[in-house]
Every structure is written in C-alpha cells, then in structure tokens.
Amino acid sequence: MEIDYSNIRVIGFDADDTLWVNETYFREAEEKVGMLLSHFETPNKIDQELFRMEIKNLPTYGYGIKGFVLSMVELSIELSNGTVSNKIISEILRIGKDMIDKPVQLLDGVEEVLISLSKDYKLILATKGDLLDQERKLEKSGLNQYFHHIEVLSEKQEANYQKLLNHLDINPTEFLMIGNSLKSDILPLINIGAKAIHVPFHTTWQHEKVERNATNGLNYKTVKSLREILNFFKQN
Amino acid sequence: MEIDYSNIRVIGFDADDTLWVNETYFREAEEKVGMLLSHFETPNKIDQELFRMEIKNLPTYGYGIKGFVLSMVELSIELSNGTVSNKIISEILRIGKDMIDKPVQLLDGVEEVLISLSKDYKLILATKGDLLDQERKLEKSGLNQYFHHIEVLSEKQEANYQKLLNHLDINPTEFLMIGNSLKSDILPLINIGAKAIHVPFHTTWQHEKVERNATNGLNYKTVKSLREILNFFKQN
Incomplete structure (x- = not known):
C-alpha cells in the first residue's frame, strides 16, 4: 500500500545513528x-x-x-x-x-536530504540522551541551520511524542518521524497515528531491539539510506 | 523606581533552589x-x-x-x-x-505562588542541568500541572534565553524570570531587556556567584521569599 505523505507539515529526525555515527x-x-x-x-x-x-x-x-x-x-x-x-x-x-x-561523523546523504526537505517542511531534531552531549553534537555537525527546534527527550515513548506534538500544535497525521530505531523512532509514532520511516543503521544496541512480530501489520516504510526518502517527497 | 510588570505574559521559574532544595x-x-x-x-x-x-x-x-x-x-x-x-x-x-x-523538598510558598500566577500567566520552568534529573524532580514535586512547558538549558546565558523567547514567540519585555542565581537567572535577562526577580537561597555554589558591581545600575527586584512576588502582581 502506498503511504500518503501529503498531510505532513513537520518532519522529526532522530540524531544518533540516523544523522551521525553513535x-x-x-x-x-x-x-x-x-x-x-x-x-x-x-x-x-x-x-x-x-x-x-x-x-x-x-x-x-x-x-x-x-x-x-x-x-x-x-x-x-x-x-x-x-x-x-x-x-x-x-x-x-x-x-x-x-x-x-569525538568528532561528529555525518552519515551518507544527510546534508542533501536536510537541504531539500527544509525548503518545504519544518524540521525538528527529536533525540534522546544527554542534553549537553546532543547540543554539542548538533553544533559540531554544522546541521543546526536546518532545524527549527531541537527536542531532547528523556524517553521516546508514545506519551513523550504526544507531548511534543501538542507543543508543536500539530495533529499526529501531520508529523513524520525518521530514525534508525524501530522501538524509539517508529513504533510509538505509528501507535499514535503519525507517520514514520525506518532507516536502519548497521549496529543496534540490544536495548533498542524489538521482536519482529511487534511490528506486524503496522504501516511504515523502511529505506536503505536516508537519500531514498527524497523519492517519496518528489512523488507527492 | 517602580518596575512595571503590566506587559508580562510569560513567567519563567528557575527550579533548583528556587522551587526546591538542591x-x-x-x-x-x-x-x-x-x-x-x-x-x-x-x-x-x-x-x-x-x-x-x-x-x-x-x-x-x-x-x-x-x-x-x-x-x-x-x-x-x-x-x-x-x-x-x-x-x-x-x-x-x-x-x-x-x-x-532524593525526595523533592519544596521551598516555602511555592505552590501558593504557582497556583495564583498560573491563573493569569503562562508559566514555564527554565532550568539548567541534567534533563532526566530535572524531569524526575518536576514529576516528584507534583508541580507539573502549573507549567505550560519545561525548558532544560545546557547553559543559562543571554543567547540561550534569546532562543527560548524566540521559541515562545514573545518579546523580552513580555517575559519575567524568577530565580535564585544572579548569574544565571537575573543578569542575562536584564541584559536582553526582559524582567527578573531575584529570590536568594541561603547557599550559592561558588560558580554561580557574581561580583556585586556586575549588577550596578541594573534594574531588578530582590525579594526575601517567593511569596512576596504576589504583592507586585496584586498591585497591577
């Protein structure tokens, strides 16, 4: 089934292992x-x-x-x-x-994707971890200019995202999350009615792994590299 | 000179040693x-x-x-x-x-002040420190309900506050900050044209201390206890 991204107004990016190596x-x-x-x-x-x-x-x-x-x-x-x-x-x-x-090592295609999407969408960084670490990495990355807002969450569960959407004053259907962790970046979003695109990283921390059947029947896309995302938006 | 608070729309509270013991x-x-x-x-x-x-x-x-x-x-x-x-x-x-x-120990008058001010103003918590620690303390404090928004800053300097005000979409003159640290809660706000009220705590970390003459000629109020703040707002 084709997923319709035409409602999307805000795109959230995970940071660690989505934009840069962590x-x-x-x-x-x-x-x-x-x-x-x-x-x-x-x-x-x-x-x-x-x-x-x-x-x-x-x-x-x-x-x-x-x-x-x-x-x-x-x-x-x-x-x-x-x-x-x-x-x-x-x-x-x-x-x-x-x-x-450590220096920040950007993943392939990151800047190209951000340049392109930031023209039409409000981009935010939604990451979990240590506030200072994440701000510092964003600073070092040089990507600050593409993001409207950086949100560091203590957890990435449904309630945290719901609060973020309330704060952004948008409906779940208007939000797309992009990230490497099924558990943190994809499943909670799908469960609250938002969209999500999964970009796997080659290494996943054991704590972030989910059972394959936890995702059965859920509607999200998986892409091999961040750059592929641009295809969906060109088609819209 | 009397300070005029009639423009104020948003009030920021520091957390540690302003709302609770730290x-x-x-x-x-x-x-x-x-x-x-x-x-x-x-x-x-x-x-x-x-x-x-x-x-x-x-x-x-x-x-x-x-x-x-x-x-x-x-x-x-x-x-x-x-x-x-x-x-x-x-x-x-x-x-x-x-x-x-550690349990959270509220300072005197905190709840009374928040109940009263939250009726007429948007209240936010603007704290520095560790995101998880601060969220946990807010949770334990039971004060969550009074705040529209919690902002954990990695530093409390002029640029950080400026960014916060942009994010809140308000002018500096519409913002009042209340806190115990001259260095972090008062001086940067006065310098960007916002208002500030200083509520000293009996213990100040050496790093947060400022020279008395750094505050010369700056226009802010100092109160002995949080409760005193209500007087300024009743007069408006």
Whole structure:
C-alpha cells in the first residue's frame, strides 16, 4: 500500500545513528573496557555484565555517555571483586571523555536530504540522551541551520511524542518521524497515528531491539539510506 | 523606581533552589566525600580541589549529578595518588545515586505562588542541568500541572534565553524570570531587556556567584521569599 505523505507539515529526525555515527563509538568503548578488564573475566561475560549493569542503572542514570561511564566504573569494581586498580578506573574515565570529545561523523546523504526537505517542511531534531552531549553534537555537525527546534527527550515513548506534538500544535497525521530505531523512532509514532520511516543503521544496541512480530501489520516504510526518502517527497 | 510588570505574559521559574532544595544536597555530598578522603588531605584542601575539578570538567560534563560524581571519582584518584580503595569509589557512586533518588523538598510558598500566577500567566520552568534529573524532580514535586512547558538549558546565558523567547514567540519585555542565581537567572535577562526577580537561597555554589558591581545600575527586584512576588502582581 502506498503511504500518503501529503498531510505532513513537520518532519522529526532522530540524531544518533540516523544523522551521525553513535552506536559504533559505544561499541568501541565497550571493547576497550573489555580489554582493560580482560584478566578478571572473559570478553563474552564482560559484554553481558556491562549490558546488565547499564539496564540496571538506566532508570537512575538515563541515556548518554556519563551514565555509561558510571556503569563501567561500577562494573569494573564488581567484576574484580573490589580489586581493580586506580589506573584502570582512570582509563575508563578517559575513555568516557574521549567519547564526549569525538568528532561528529555525518552519515551518507544527510546534508542533501536536510537541504531539500527544509525548503518545504519544518524540521525538528527529536533525540534522546544527554542534553549537553546532543547540543554539542548538533553544533559540531554544522546541521543546526536546518532545524527549527531541537527536542531532547528523556524517553521516546508514545506519551513523550504526544507531548511534543501538542507543543508543536500539530495533529499526529501531520508529523513524520525518521530514525534508525524501530522501538524509539517508529513504533510509538505509528501507535499514535503519525507517520514514520525506518532507516536502519548497521549496529543496534540490544536495548533498542524489538521482536519482529511487534511490528506486524503496522504501516511504515523502511529505506536503505536516508537519500531514498527524497523519492517519496518528489512523488507527492 | 517602580518596575512595571503590566506587559508580562510569560513567567519563567528557575527550579533548583528556587522551587526546591538542591544546593544543600550537593554540599552534603561534598562533605561526605570529604570524610571519605580525609586521610589523604585536609577538609579545606579537598573542598578547593573538588571545586577546581568540577570547573575543569564543566565544559565536558556540564551541570548535574552525574558529572559531579565522575569528578568526585577522578578527584579521589588524584588526591590519593592512585591509591584510593575500591570501597571508597563505590561509596562515591552510592552517594551519587542517593542524590538522584532524593525526595523533592519544596521551598516555602511555592505552590501558593504557582497556583495564583498560573491563573493569569503562562508559566514555564527554565532550568539548567541534567534533563532526566530535572524531569524526575518536576514529576516528584507534583508541580507539573502549573507549567505550560519545561525548558532544560545546557547553559543559562543571554543567547540561550534569546532562543527560548524566540521559541515562545514573545518579546523580552513580555517575559519575567524568577530565580535564585544572579548569574544565571537575573543578569542575562536584564541584559536582553526582559524582567527578573531575584529570590536568594541561603547557599550559592561558588560558580554561580557574581561580583556585586556586575549588577550596578541594573534594574531588578530582590525579594526575601517567593511569596512576596504576589504583592507586585496584586498591585497591577
């Protein structure tokens, strides 16, 4: 079935792994921590435990690099039975600061798509994570000029999007969300009657994965690269 | 000189130490860390070094509890010359989680003032710090219903407020900000032509202090308690 985008007035973009590389940096950091802790546990076990620790701390720390670093410090103490060296903990803090200072690497086609869509639509950035991290990345990206508004959400659930739409004073049918996470950028939007286009990134954090059958019967498009989106709008 | 509030359409409230207790919890945490590190350094020196570390890390971590905890961990390693125990680092992580989980303690008169002003004005919360922390505190406070909008700013400088006013689509002369920090809640507003009322809190973080002469000739009111604000509006 063709999806009709003719009502759309505002387009929301996810940021991490939709506009720029993010998850890759977390994976790299996890690998480095795995190396640092490698004489306490096997790489597999460290991976599992790091995920468990992050999920345990998510309600307290939320998303973003700082909570991730705090979880890694906590894990290093736990996995080493309280014997990890100050040197390793300092290294973990350093890995975190390096993540924060990483340059922003735009994904293919991003600027072209934003230039084109910003002519006819109000574009907003709707991201979750740490406010300062996200503002800094937007600044470094040079993409600020295309967005009317940046919205950092503490969670990306139906209620958060509903509030955002109220704030933008538009109907769900007038909003299109574009992002790489089925769980955060697609399903909640479809469920509140908005439109969504899925642009998968090659790496997905376990926490963002959903069962295939959670999406059964839901009406959204998947594209291989951001650039493909322009086709739908040229046809309208 | 009497200040004329008759143009005001939107009133912004700072949150921490204006609506609820905050700085007190940071001071308590610092004292606890001071005790934990007391056999490495004198309390005075620890205080100084903690402040230095926080300021050093502020561009990287921003405001909020998580950055504060990361700074405390880094300091404990530095002050101990790399000999601090895992037990003490765990204690520091625990102090941080306890800060995040603290109940919200409203300051005197807050609810009365919000009930009264929300009848005639659009109220917004304009706070800096960690998005998740601030949303959680607002939730716990029960004050959500009085605010049209919560705005968490990564910094509270003139440009940030200017952007907020553009977003609210109002003139500076139609905006009044109420808060405890001269540096963050008062001076930038006066400088962009908005109004501001200063409600001092008994404790001010060193970083938020300004020289008395920075405020010379600037036109804002100072009140002893939030409740006093109602007098200005009853007179209008």
